[in-house]
Amino acid sequence: MKNILSLFVLLLVVSCKIDQKTETAQTDEVKIETYTADDIKLEIHNFNGLEPYLNKNDDKTYVVNFWATWCAPCVKELPHFEELNKNYKDKNVEVMLVSLDFPNQYDKKLKPFIKKHNLQSKILVLDDVDQNTWIPKINEDWDGAIPVTIIYNKNKREFYDRTFSYEELETELKQFLN
Amino acid sequence: MKLIKTLSVFVITLVMSAFTVSTPASGGYEVGDIATDFKLKNIDGKMVSLADYKDAKGYIVIFTCNTCPYAVQYEDRIIALDKKYADKGFPVVAIMPNNPVVQPGDSQDAMKARAASKGFTFPYLFDDGQKIYPQYGATKTPHVYLLEKTKKGNVVRYIGAIDDNYKDAEAVNTKYVEEAVDALMNGKEIKETKTRAIGCTIKV
Numbered sequence: 001m002k003n004i005l006s007l008f009v010l011l012l013v014v015s016c017k018i019d020q021k022t023e024t025a026q027t028d029e030v031k032i033e034t035y036t037a038d039d040i041k042l043e044i045h046n047f048n049g050l051e052p053y054l055n056k057n058d059d060k061t062y063v064v065n066f067w068a069t070w071c072a073p074c075v076k077e078l079p080h081f082e083e084l085n086k087n088y089k090d091k092n093v094e095v096m097l098v099s100l101d102f103p104n105q106y107d108k109k110l111k112p113f114i115k116k117h118n119l120q121s122k123i124l125v126l127d128d129v130d131q132n133t134w135i136p137k138i139n140e141d142w143d144g145a146i147p148v149t150i151i152y153n154k155n156k157r158e159f160y161d162r163t164f165s166y167e168e169l170e171t172e173l174k175q176f177l178n
Numbered sequence: 179m180k181l182i183k184t185l186s187v188f189v190i191t192l193v194m195s196a197f198t199v200s201t202p203a204s205g206g207y208e209v210g211d212i213a214t215d216f217k218l219k220n221i222d223g224k225m226v227s228l229a230d231y232k233d234a235k236g237y238i239v240i241f242t243c244n245t246c247p248y249a250v251q252y253e254d255r256i257i258a259l260d261k262k263y264a265d266k267g268f269p270v271v272a273i274m275p276n277n278p279v280v281q282p283g284d285s286q287d288a289m290k291a292r293a294a295s296k297g298f299t300f301p302y303l304f305d306d307g308q309k310i311y312p313q314y315g316a317t318k319t320p321h322v323y324l325l326e327k328t329k330k331g332n333v334v335r336y337i338g339a340i341d342d343n344y345k346d347a348e349a350v351n352t353k354y355v356e357e358a359v360d361a362l363m364n365g366k367e368i369k370e371t372k373t374r375a376i377g378c379t380i381k382v
Contacts, residue, residue, distance in 0.1 A: 070247045072281075073379055100376055102247060102345065129343045132354075135374040144339075144376045145318035 040111040044125040047134035053096060053124060054138070054150065061093050061153040061176045063169075066126075066138075066146050068100040069109045073163050074147040078117070080166040084173065085121040093173065095121040100146060103127055151176055206315010209371040212331035213239070213323060216310045218273065218303035221290045226301045228271065228325070228332060235267035236326040236335070236362060238355060241305075241316040243274045244292045245283040246378035249319045251344050253296055256320070259340070259355060260300040268324075268359050270300040275311035275319065276381040278304075284381075311380060318377030324358050335362060338373030 056062060065081050067074035078097070085095035097119065101110045106125070114123060128134055135144050139159040142148055149160040149169075153176055160172070207213055215228045228237055238259055242249040260270035278285040286304055293302045305311050314323055315337075324336035336358040341350040354373050361368045 071378060072381070102251075105247075129345050129349075131344075131375045132339065132342055132370075132373040135376070142374070143317050144374045145379045146376060 040114050042106060042111070042125050043123070044106075044127050046128040047126065047130070047137070050098065050124060050126050050128075051137075053098075054152070057154050059092060059154070061151065061173065063093065063095045063173060064098060064150040064152075065095070066098045066100060066148050068146060069105065069113045070101070071146050077147060077163045077165075078119075080164055080169050082117075082119060082121055083166055084169055087170075088173065091177070093177075097121050097123050099123060099125045101125065205312060206317075207313075207323065207334045207337070209334050209337060211334050213325050213334050214310070214313050215332065216273075216303075218305060218310065219286075220301045220303055221286070221293050221298075226271070226303055231269060233267060234269060234327055236324065236359075237332065238263065238268055238270045238359065239314070239323040239325060240270060240272050240320055240340075241275050241311055241314070241318075241323075241380070242272050242320040243276050243281070243284045243378070244288050245276070245281055246319045248344055248375070248377050252320050252340050255340055255347055257296065257299060262356070263359055264299070266359075266363060268362075272298070272300055272302045273305050273310060274302065275305045275308060275316060277308060281381040308380075308382060316380065318379055320377060322355055324355060324362070326362055336368055336371050338370075339375035342373075344375065 053062075054064060063081065063084060065074075065078075067078060069075065081095050081097060084093070089095075099110055110125070113119075131144060135142055138150070139148070139161075142159065142161060145161075147163060149162075149164065151158050151160070151172055156176055158172070158175075164172070217225050217227045220226045228234070228239075231237070240256055242252070242256065244250075256270060256272065264270065274284055274289055276284040278288075282288070289302055289304065292298075316323070320340065322336065322338060322340055323334055325332040326335045336355065338354060340355050341347075341353045343350040352370070354370055357370070358368045360366075
């Protein structure tokens with residue numbers, strides 16, 4: 001009886017460990033390039049460079065949205081993330097918008113988009129072709145369709161393979177704020 | 179004893195749920211499943227089924243569309259796959275899963291125009307009513323399902339991306355689909371049966 005029980009407990013622990021792997025993985029930041037043109041400055045990273053932003057261990061709660069200008073459902077929900085940033089930036093919350101736009105679209109599409117919509121949240125750009133390696137590091141269940149969102153702080157982390165209204169997003173964020 | 183049983187059912191359920199959180203396409207195929215055939219309208223107006231290909235050994239089924247930049251990026255490579263493998267028994271069958279009312283750039287006229295201008299050598303089918311892609315579990319474009327024709331049916335052998343570099347065909351390290359088809363043709367085990375890539379959500 002006791003043995004069976006401990007086996008189950010072990011099984012549970014092992015299954016949870018797998019989920020947490022992404023949270024603890026830390027590598028050195030590698031900045032590929034800092035891109036400046038017009039007055040928009042892009043911060044471009046490969047996955048190693050991005051990873052620290054997904055694993056900060058301070059007192060803030062982070063809302064990280066993966067998007068691209070070519071992704072219609074992403075563009076549609078982007079204003080909600082902007083509004084969340086506006087309403088919560090003084091409440092220890094930081095919104096980060098991780099663009100997956102193609103490098104040849106940075107000047108043509110991404111920068112004009114940022115300018116036109118006057119985006120205020122922190123913009124990061126992920127340029128890493130080895131998607132089969134980094135997608136499962138973000139979430140084992142994610143197959144790569146965007147948008148997706150991560151909300152995390154040092155105590156808790158959730159991955160959302162869905163779109164949000166402002167109310168839905170705020171409701172989720174509040175689960176992290178207590 | 180009863181307690182152990184109840185407990186084990188509880189724990190097993192818990193463990194399983196831990197592995198299956200938030201997969202909306204959980205109804206889709208996994209590698210090893212038998213894939214459904216279909217009867218979908220091609221750009222020439224004719225209906226196409228997998229069963230029409232009497233001599234095929236399998237199929238490279240690709241959910242793709244006109245409007246997704248990733249799909250566009252891979253168009254030439256999809257044509258190349260068909261040119262390389264159709265004669266060897268593994269033709270490309272492309273299916274456009276988007277709702278053209280939501281995504282007018284993927285209308286049947288637009289599909290025809292795109293196929294003509296790019297010189298598609300394979301059928302470019304319209305998933306009218308969006309009945310087929312959910313059965314496969316496709317979530318994005320492009321999304322590849324490599325099928326092997328067997329006596330039991332068309333078995334899913336590979337699911338995922340075409341290769342590992344969307345940006346530059348010249349800089350690809352691993353051609354996932356080619357490696358999988360080559361393995362099937364040579365009776366070898368497929369090394370990577372499932373890969374992930376960024377893509378555009380299917381527009382419903």
